[in-house]
Amino acid sequence: MAKHAALSEKFIADEPRTDWHDETLWFVRQKRDKAAHGLPGWEQLRELASQIKNHTLSNLEKYLRQFEQQAKANGITVHWAADGDEHNKIIHDIIRKHNIEKIVKSKSMLTEECHLNEYLLHQGIEVVDTDLGERIVQFRKEPPSHIVLPAIHLKKQDVSETFHKYLQTEKGNNDPQYLTEAARQHLRDKFIQSELAITGVNFAVAETGGFVVCTNEGNADMGAHTAAVHIACMGFEKIIPKAEHLAVFLRLLARSATGQAITTYSSHFLKARRGQEMHIVIVDNGRSKQLGRKDFRNSLKCIRCAACFNTCPVYRRSGGHSYHTAVAGPLGSIINPNMDMKANADLPFASTLCGSCSNVCPVKIDIHEQLWKWRQVVVAEGYVDASKKTGMRGMAYILAKPGMYRFAGKMGRWVMRTFPFMINNKLNAWYKQREMPEVPKQSFRDWYLKNRGK
Amino acid sequence: MNAREKILNAIAANQPEAVPLPVIDKDTVISYNDVGMQFNTMLESIGGKAVCIQDLQVLKESVNADKATGKFIVNTIEALGEVDEYVSSLSAAQLEKLEKAYIKGTVGVAENGAVWIYESQMLNRLVPFICQHLVLVIDKKDIVPTMHHAYAKIDTAQEGFGVFIAGPSKTADIEQSLVIGAHGARSATVYIIE
Numbered sequence: 030m031a032k033h034a035a036l037s038e039k040f041i042a043d044e045p046r047t048d049w050h051d052e053t054l055w056f057v058r059q060k061r062d063k064a065a066h067g068l069p070g071w072e073q074l075r076e077l078a079s080q081i082k083n084h085t086l087s088n089l090e091k092y093l094r095q096f097e098q099q100a101k102a103n104g105i106t107v108h109w110a111a112d113g114d115e116h117n118k119i120i121h122d123i124i125r126k127h128n129i130e131k132i133v134k135s136k137s138m139l140t141e142e143c144h145l146n147e148y149l150l151h152q153g154i155e156v157v158d159t160d161l162g163e164r165i166v167q168f169r170k171e172p173p174s175h176i177v178l179p180a181i182h183l184k185k186q187d188v189s190e191t192f193h194k195y196l197q198t199e200k201g202n203n204d205p206q207y208l209t210e211a212a213r214q215h216l217r218d219k220f221i222q223s224e225l226a227i228t229g230v231n232f233a234v235a236e237t238g239g240f241v242v243c244t245n246e247g248n249a250d251m252g253a254h255t256a257a258v259h260i261a262c263m264g265f266e267k268i269i270p271k272a273e274h275l276a277v278f279l280r281l282l283a284r285s286a287t288g289q290a291i292t293t294y295s296s297h298f299l300k301a302r303r304g305q306e307m308h309i310v311i312v313d314n315g316r317s318k319q320l321g322r323k324d325f326r327n328s329l330k331c332i333r334c335a336a337c338f339n340t341c342p343v344y345r346r347s348g349g350h351s352y353h354t355a356v357a358g359p360l361g362s363i364i365n366p367n368m369d370m371k372a373n374a375d376l377p378f379a380s381t382l383c384g385s386c387s388n389v390c391p392v393k394i395d396i397h398e399q400l401w402k403w404r405q406v407v408v409a410e411g412y413v414d415a416s417k418k419t420g421m422r423g424m425a426y427i428l429a430k431p432g433m434y435r436f437a438g439k440m441g442r443w444v445m446r447t448f449p450f451m452i453n454n455k456l457n458a459w460y461k462q463r464e465m466p467e468v469p470k471q472s473f474r475d476w477y478l479k480n481r482g483k
Numbered sequence: 484m485n486a487r488e489k490i491l492n493a494i495a496a497n498q499p500e501a502v503p504l505p506v507i508d509k510d511t512v513i514s515y516n517d518v519g520m521q522f523n524t525m526l527e528s529i530g531g532k533a534v535c536i537q538d539l540q541v542l543k544e545s546v547n548a549d550k551a552t553g554k555f556i557v558n559t560i561e562a563l564g565e566v567d568e569y570v571s572s573l574s575a576a577q578l579e580k581l582e583k584a585y586i587k588g589t590v591g592v593a594e595n596g597a598v599w600i601y602e603s604q605m606l607n608r609l610v611p612f613i614c615q616h617l618v619l620v621i622d623k624k625d626i627v628p629t630m631h632h633a634y635a636k637i638d639t640a641q642e643g644f645g646v647f648i649a650g651p652s653k654t655a656d657i658e659q660s661l662v663i664g665a666h667g668a669r670s671a672t673v674y675i676i677e
């Protein structure tokens with residue numbers, strides 16, 4: 030499989046588009062800042078959310094049992110799936126039992142993670158994604174490149190071409206209003222005919238057995254309230270103890286994601302409507318293993334807001350597809366090595382460790398520290414390719430010896446000044462796309478000793 | 484061992500040592516001098532419309548005028564005239580042409596412009612989503628400062644379904660350009676009875 034660096038290279042080949050991608054996501058990050066800073070008590074709210082999630086993780090078994098019991102009492106059928114394959118089979122069985130042909134699905138990163146659409150397509154069953162961004166990438170046979178903004182890698186010209194091909198919109202009409210209207214009409218038909226609606230779950234409440242789904246478009250509701258069968262799919266970490274905790278998470282989620290104070294719709298499902306059948310599939314797929322990894326279990330606190338994506342200098346300039354997994358960005362880089370360390374050994378390195386992700390995370394996950402720790406793990410397990418490993422070994426050796434470090438620094442500064450081409454050459458992968466900074470005459474340590482150290 | 488046992492056992496074995504649940508102190512969160520004003524400002528900022536009224540007369544007239552156009556209008560509020568009970572059993576195909584719906588809300592939230600509606604207030608779960616234009620009605624005294632206060636006033640286990648709606652349906656999935664009217668209502672007006 031092509032790795033992050035190679036895939037990024039493909040993405041950045043189109044420089045204006047890379048710049049546009051970078052700026053657009055930065056714009057979303059700024060909207061988040063405005064919303065966060067505009068709300069007094071933001072930091073206390075993050076702390077509260079973090080503590081609620083810590084508590085939940087430490088009582089997860091109890092809360093999951095409670096949730097199941099309540100949901101069953103509400104007439105919902107609860108299923109458990111150990112992995113993606115089991116999840117897909119459970120859904121397939123329900124489809125077969127009811128002889129269902131028309132299926133709509135609103136955004137669920139879990140179903141992406143489990144590759145549900147591909148699985149069902151293999152059985153000759155088509156699922157229509159109804160989130161606008163997801164529908165666009167589905168037409169194009171691409172995966173989403175962002176967990177909140179699935180088509181953020183595309184320009185309106187791309188969408189226009191795609192809709193011209195599949196929805197017969199006017200050629201060359203790139204107006205987002207016009208294109209959205211075309212999708213609205215097309216998907217209304219799909220909703221009206223739907224027999225099964227699949228949705229994700231943003232929060233599942235142990236106390237009530239109910240669950241909450243958040244959208245701006247209204248697509249989850251249009252499907253769920255039309256279809257005779259509703260299946261909601263959730264990773265088990267979606268659980269929270271009580272309904273009052275929803276206040277904390279709904280206040281944080283949209284502000285962190287897009288800078289909105291709340292999404293347009295926050296739908297609270299408790300029971301099926303009359304004549305409807307409702308199912309919940311609770312999925313593990315590596316999560317219980319992650320729970321056992323002391324250094325990484327915090328990743329299960331995630332509420333999938335994507336703030337860490339929008340702020341990440343690497344994500345913004347390499348695009349979601351360069352992460353070659355369903356969930357990209359800094360979050361993807363700390364959860365994917367757990368699922369498949371060999372295939373995803375490159376991801377913890379797709380970061381500058383600047384820490385911006387941890388700073389914006391609404392539930393205070395130590396994302397950049399986990400990235401750093403994953404690097405140690407994948408190296409120790411032998412999953413790092415030779416060039417990176419040699420560099421890292423050499424670095425570890427030098428960092429461990431202060432005298433050596435100082436000497437190497439001096440040598441480095443001298444070499445860079447005297448023979449710049451030794452650094453600035455094609456053999457040095459790091460130098461590609463980068464200009465070397467002017468070399469300081471002194472190290473910080475020398476400067477400090479001279480000026481302050483007396 | 485089935486998947487359920489396997490998962491729950493693995494979780495029990497791997498979950499960290501118990502830490503306490505924090506207490507939410509509603510009194511320390513944001514407060515507004517005028518929650519009504521804050522609600523209006525928020526709602527307008529997200530593409531909704533806020534209209535303050537003294538009594539129900541204008542609304543009654545509005546329902547009557549809408550119905551007189553011959554378009555498909557649904558009223559679910561008793562105080563505004565005849566309630567269109569029959570919509571509770573309509574299918575999506577039958578509701579597809581729904582032009583406008585009048586629905587009473589339970590709580591308005593000043594910090595974000597959202598309104599809570601119970602299933603019983605909408606009569607049919609699809610109504611507030613499938614209509615082209617949504618009209619919500621709340622009492623000014625039911626506007627609370629934040630979501631914390633809102634959850635204290637509602638009971639999410641009381642009915643099968645309930646929703647916070649904040650403004651009209653929207654998307655920015657095409658180049659981050661905001662478009663109002665994705666799949667749900669193209670407009671959302673909230674009447675606030677003083």
Ligand code: SF4
Pocket residue numbers: 285330331332333334335336337338360386389390391392393394396
């Ligand atoms: S890790 Fe934090 S910032 Fe990133 S998506 Fe999850 S909750 Fe949001």
